Amino acid sequence: xxxxxxxxxxxxxxxxxxxxxxxxxxxxxxxxxxxxxxxxxxxxxxxxxxxxxxxxxxxxxxxxxxxxxxxxxxxxxxxxxxxxxxxxxxxxxxxxxxxxxxxxxxxxxxxxxxxxxxxxxxxxxxxxxxxxxxxxxxxxxxxxxxxxxxxxxxxxxxxxxxxxxxxxxxxxxxxxxxxxxxxxxxxxxxxxxxxxxxxxxxxxxxxxxxxxxxxxxxxxxxxxxxxxxxxxxxxxxxxxxxxxxxxxxxxxxxxxxxxxxxxxxxxxxxxxxxxxxxxxxxxxxxxxxxxxxxxxxxxxxxxxxxxxxxxxxxxxxxxxxxxxxxxxxxxxxxxxxxxxxxxxxxxxxxxxxxxxxxxxxxxxxxxxxxxxxxxxxxxxxxxxxxxxxxxxxxxxxxxxxxxxxxxxxxxxxxxxxxxxxxxxxxxxxxxxxxxxxxxxxxxxxxxxxxxxxxxxxxxxxxxxxxxxxxxxxxxxxxxxxxxxxxxxxxxxxxxxxxxxxxxxxxxxxxxxxxxxxxxxxxxxxxxxxxxxxxxxxxxxxxxxxxxxxxxxxxxxxxxxxxxxxxxxxxxxxxxxxxxxxxxxxxxxxxxxxxxxxxxxxxxxxxxxxxxxxxxxxxxxxxxxxxxxxxxxxxxxxxxxxxxxxxxxxxxxxxxxxxxxxxxxxxxxxxxxxxxxxxxxxxxxxxxxxxxxxxxxxxxxxxxxxxxxxxxxxxxxxxxxxxxxxxxxxxxxxxxxxxxxxxxxxxxxxxxxxxxxxxxxxxxxxxxxxxxxxxxxxxxxxxxxxxxxxxxxxxxxxxxxxxxxxxxxxxxxxxxxxxxxxxxxxxxxxxxxxxxxxxxxxxxxxxxxxxxxxxxxx
Numbered sequence: 001x002x003x004x005x006x007x008x009x010x011x012x013x014x015x016x017x018x019x020x021x022x023x024x025x026x027x028x029x030x031x032x033x034x035x036x037x038x039x040x041x042x043x044x045x046x047x048x049x050x051x052x053x054x055x056x057x058x059x060x061x062x063x064x065x066x067x068x069x070x071x072x073x074x075x076x077x078x079x080x081x082x083x084x085x086x087x088x089x090x091x092x093x094x095x096x097x098x099x100x101x102x103x104x105x106x107x108x109x110x111x112x113x114x115x116x117x118x119x120x121x122x123x124x125x126x127x128x129x130x131x132x133x134x135x136x137x138x139x140x141x142x143x144x145x146x147x148x149x150x151x152x153x154x155x156x157x158x159x160x161x162x163x164x165x166x167x168x169x170x171x172x173x174x175x176x177x178x179x180x181x182x183x184x185x186x187x188x189x190x191x192x193x194x195x196x197x198x199x200x201x202x203x204x205x206x207x208x209x210x211x212x213x214x215x216x217x218x219x220x221x222x223x224x225x226x227x228x229x230x231x232x233x234x235x236x237x238x239x240x241x242x243x244x245x246x247x248x249x250x251x252x253x254x255x256x257x258x259x260x261x262x263x264x265x266x267x268x269x270x271x272x273x274x275x276x277x278x279x280x281x282x283x284x285x286x287x288x289x290x291x292x293x294x295x296x297x298x299x300x301x302x303x304x305x306x307x308x309x310x311x312x313x314x315x316x317x318x319x320x321x322x323x324x325x326x327x328x329x330x331x332x333x334x335x336x337x338x339x340x341x342x343x344x345x346x347x348x349x350x351x352x353x354x355x356x357x358x359x360x361x362x363x364x365x366x367x368x369x370x371x372x373x374x375x376x377x378x379x380x381x382x383x384x385x386x387x388x389x390x391x392x393x394x395x396x397x398x399x400x401x402x403x404x405x406x407x408x409x410x411x412x413x414x415x416x417x418x419x420x421x422x423x424x425x426x427x428x429x430x431x432x433x434x435x436x437x438x439x440x441x442x443x444x445x446x447x448x449x450x451x452x453x454x455x456x457x458x459x460x461x462x463x464x465x466x467x468x469x470x471x472x473x474x475x476x477x478x479x480x481x482x483x484x485x486x487x488x489x490x491x492x493x494x495x496x497x498x499x500x501x502x503x504x505x506x507x508x509x510x511x512x513x514x515x516x517x518x519x520x521x522x523x524x525x526x527x528x529x530x531x532x533x534x535x536x537x538x539x540x541x542x543x544x545x546x547x548x549x550x551x552x553x554x555x556x557x558x559x560x561x562x563x564x565x566x567x568x569x570x571x572x573x574x575x576x577x578x579x580x581x582x583x584x585x586x587x588x589x590x591x592x593x594x595x596x597x598x599x600x601x602x603x604x605x606x607x608x609x610x611x612x613x614x615x616x617x618x619x620x621x622x623x624x625x626x627x628x629x630x631x632x633x634x635x636x637x638x639x640x641x642x643x644x645x646x647x648x649x650x651x652x653x654x655x656x657x658x659x660x661x662x663x664x665x666x667x668x669x670x671x672x673x674x675x676x677x678x679x680x681x682x683x684x685x686x687x688x689x690x691x692x693x694x695x696x697x698x699x700x701x702x703x704x705x706x707x708x709x710x711x712x713x714x715x716x717x718x719x720x721x722x723x724x725x726x727x728x729x730x731x732x733x734x735x736x737x738x739x740x741x742x743x744x745x746x747x748x749x750x751x752x753x754x755x756x757x758x759x760x761x762x763x764x765x766x767x768x769x770x771x772x773x774x775x776x777x778x779x780x781x782x783x784x785x786x787x788x789x790x791x792x793x794x795x796x797x798x799x800x801x802x803x804x805x806x807x808x809x810x811x812x813x814x815x816x817x818x819x820x821x822x823x824x825x826x827x828x829x830x831x832x833x834x835x836x837x838x839x840x841x842x843x844x845x846x847x848x849x850x851x852x853x854x855x856x857x
Contacts, residue, residue, distance in 0.1 A: 055145075225245040239281075283366075304318060329350075348362060356384060391412075406431065412426045424455070429453075453485065483502055499526075505519065518644075524613070550596075551596065602787045634689035637685065738790075
C-alpha cells in the first residue's frame with residue numbers, strides 16, 4: 001500500500017511538471033503568452049496597483065507561483081464531440097460493435113458522458129485560457145496609463161512600449177513612462193455667479209481639497225466638486241447639481257504650476273424648445289405631507305382621514321392607524337426649515353428602521369402658492385407592510401458542543417402593536433442533535449435536544465420616565481427592546497432550564513457607530529440533573545477515581561457488591577460525593593498540603609461551579625465603530641468594546657435593606673446566591689486590500705471578568721473558552737488552556753482571554769479562495785477561586801503560555817455566504833514543558849479540521 005501511494009504521488013508530480021512545461025500548448029505560432037507586465041516609470045519598475053489596474057491584459061493567474069488554471073485549461077479537449085466522432089471514423093466497424101453491445105442510443109449518450117465530455121467541460125470552465133499578447137490592447141493600455149499619470153499632474157508625460165521575448169512563445173510587455181515634473185497648484189480663485197451661493201461658499205467652515213502648493217490630482221477636483229454640491233444641497237440649493245461646478249486651469253506662462261479658477265454658473269432652466277439662466281434659489285419647506293397608507297392602486301382615490309400634528313399633515317386613504325407622533329418622530333424635514341439632503345436621508349433611514357413600511361419615498365415639489373417660488377412641499381409616501389407575517393426555518397447546525405443538529409423554528413411578527421410603530425416578535429424553536437462530548441450510555445445518535453420560546457417587543461424610541469432628546473437626539477435613531485425567553489435543554493447530561501429577560505436601548509451616534517445599553521439583563525439557569533455531573537465530565541471523574549483507587553478507605557464508595565468493590569471504581573453520584581467529602585473533612589490519609597488533596601479540592605470546586613444554579617442580573621454598555629461601507633469593502637477597521645457589571649444593583653439593595661448573608665457570606669435572592677462581577681472586552685479587526693482579491697485580515701481580542709462581593713468565580717455561561725473554527729483553529733473548542741494545564745477538563749473555561757489572529761486571503765480560481773492563517777491566544781484564571789497554579793495568570797511571564805496555531809484553508813464564495821474549511825496545526829503548545837513546545841505536534845495526526853460559515857473575522 002505504501003509503494004502504491006508513492007507511485008500515485010510520483011505520477012501526480014510528473015503530470016504537474018508535464019503540464020507546467022506545456023503552458024504554451026494553445027498559443028498559436030507567431031503569438032506569445034503574456035508572462036509579465038513591467039511598468040517602468042522614469043526607468044524604474046513600479047508596483048503601483050492603481051497603475052497596474054489600467055492595463056487591459058494581465059498574465060494568467062498563479063497559485064503559489066504555479067499557473068494552475070492555465071494548465072487545467074490546457075488539459076481540456078476543446079472539441080470533445082468532434083474527437084468522439086473521429087474515433088469511429090478512424091476505426092471502421094467500431095460504432096456497430098459498440099451499438100450491438102450497448103445500443104445506438106447509449107453509444108450516443110456515451111459521447112455526452114462525464115468521461116468523454118463532462119471532464120473536459122469542467123477543465124475548460126475551471127481553467128483559464130492563455131493570455132496571448134494583443135498589440136491593440138497593449139496600445140489601449142498605454143493610452144490609459146498616459147491618462148492616469150496626466151490625471152496625477154504629469155501633463156508632459158511621454159509613453160511607449162516594448163515586447164521582450166523571454167522563451168519560446170513567451171514574452172513580457174514593458175510599458176515605459178517618462179513623467180516629467182509634476183504640476184503644482186498655484187493661485188486658487190472663485191467665480192460664483194449666484195450671490196447667495198457665493199456667500200454660502202465663503203461661510204463654509206469645511207476646508208477645500210484644493211490647496212495652493214499641492215500636486216495636481218484629478219481626484220481632488222472631483223472631491224471638491226462633491227464637497228461643494230453636498231454643502232449647497234444641505235443649505236437650500238435644491239436644484240444644484242455637480243455639473244454646475246467647473247474648473248479653469250491655466251498653465252500659460254507658468255513653469256510646472258497651474259492657476260485654478262473655480263466656476264459656478266447660474267441655474268439653467270429648460271422651457272420647451274429654449275432655455276434660460278437665473279441665479280440659484282435657496283428653498284425652505286412650506287409643508288410636510290405624510291401619506292401613511294400610500295400605494296399605486298389608491299394614489300388617485302379620495303383621502304378619507306387626516307390630521308395635523310406639530311405642523312405635519314398626515315393623510316390616510318382609509319382610517320388612520322398610527323398615532324401621529326409615531327410617524328412624525330421619524331421625519332427630520334420640518335416646516336419653515338431650509339431644504340437639506342441630509343434631513344431627507346435621515347428621514348429615510350429612520351422610516352426604514354421602523355420596519356413597518358416598505359421602501360419609504362420622499363419627493364419634493366415647488367409650492368405654487370409662494371410668489372417668490374422659493375418654497376418646497378415635502379411629500380412622504382409610506383406603504384405599510386402587512387400587520388402579521390409568519391416565518392418558518394429548517395436548519396442543519398454545527399456548534400462548539402454539538403457536532404450535528406437539526407433545528408426548526410417558527411416566528412410571528414406583529415407590527416404597529418400599540419399604534420405607535422411598535423413590533424412584537426414571537427418565535428419558537430426546537431433542536432435535536434448529536435454530540436460526542438455528552439454522556440451517552442445507550443449510544444443514541446441524537447443525544448441532544450432543546451426547545452425554547454422567545455418574545456421581543458421593539459419600540460422606535462427611548463422608553464424612559466424622563467425626556468432623553470438632549471442626550472440621545474432622534475437623529476441617532478434610538479430604539480428600545482424588551483425581551484423575554486425560555487429554553488429547556490436535555491442532553492443526557494446535566495440538563496438545563498434557562499430563563500432570560502431584559503430591557504435594552506440602541507442608538508447610532510454617527511453613521512457607522514452603534515451603541516447598545518442593556519439597562520437590565522436577567523438570566524436564571526437551573527440545572528435539572530446535577531447528580532449526573534461525573535457522567536458528563538469524564539476527565540474529572542477519571543482523575544477523582546484514580547485518586548480514589550489509592551486513598552479511598554470506604555469500600556461502599558465503590559458499590560454494594562463485591563465485584564464492584566474489586567474494581568475500585570467510585571459510583572456516581574454516591575461514591576464520588578462521599579469520597580470527596582471524606583477527603584476534604586480529613587477522613588482519609590490525604591492532608592491539605594498533598595498534591596492529591598489539592599486535586600480533589602479543585603475537582604470539587606469545579607463541580608460546584610458547574611452544577612450550581614445561576615442567577616445573573618447585569619447591566620452593560622457596548623460601543624461599536626466600523627469604517628466598512630459595504631460587503632465588498634476590504635479596507636476597513638472595526639472596534640468593539642463592552643463593559644458589563646452584574647449583581648451591583650442587587651448588592652446595593654441588599655445593603656440598604658440590611659439583608660442577612662447565607663453561611664457562605666453571600667446575599668441571596670429567592671434562596672439563590674446571585675452572581676456579582678465586572679467584565680470588560682476589547683475587540684479590534686483590521687483589513688488591508690492589496691488588490692487582485694488579496695486581503696490581509698487581523699483580529700485582536702482581550703476580555704476579563706473579575707468576581708467580587710457576592711461571588712468568588714464567574715458563572716460558566718459568562719466565562720471564556722479557547723479553540724474552534726472562529727478562534728484558535730489548531731485546537732478543538734474548549735480544548736485549549738487554561739494556561740499550561742493541557743486542557744485537563746472536558747470543557748475548559750476561564751475568566752480571562754487573549755486572542756490574536758492574522759489571515760492572508762487570496763483567490764485560487766473562480767469562486768474558490770484560499771487562506772494562510774496564524775492564531776495565537778489562551779485563557780487563564782485570575783482573581784477567582786481556582787486552585788491550580790498552572791491555570792492562573794500571575795504575572796506577565798505567563799504570556800509565554802500563549803498558544804500558536806497555524807494552517808491553511810479553502811473558502812467557496814456563494815456571494816450571500818461563504819463555506820469555509822480550515823486545517824490548523826499546533827505550532828506552539830504551552831501544555832508541554834518549556835523547551836519542548838515548538839512544533840511538537842506539528843503534523844496531520846494532531847491537526848484540527850474546522851468547518852465554518854463565513855469568515856472567522
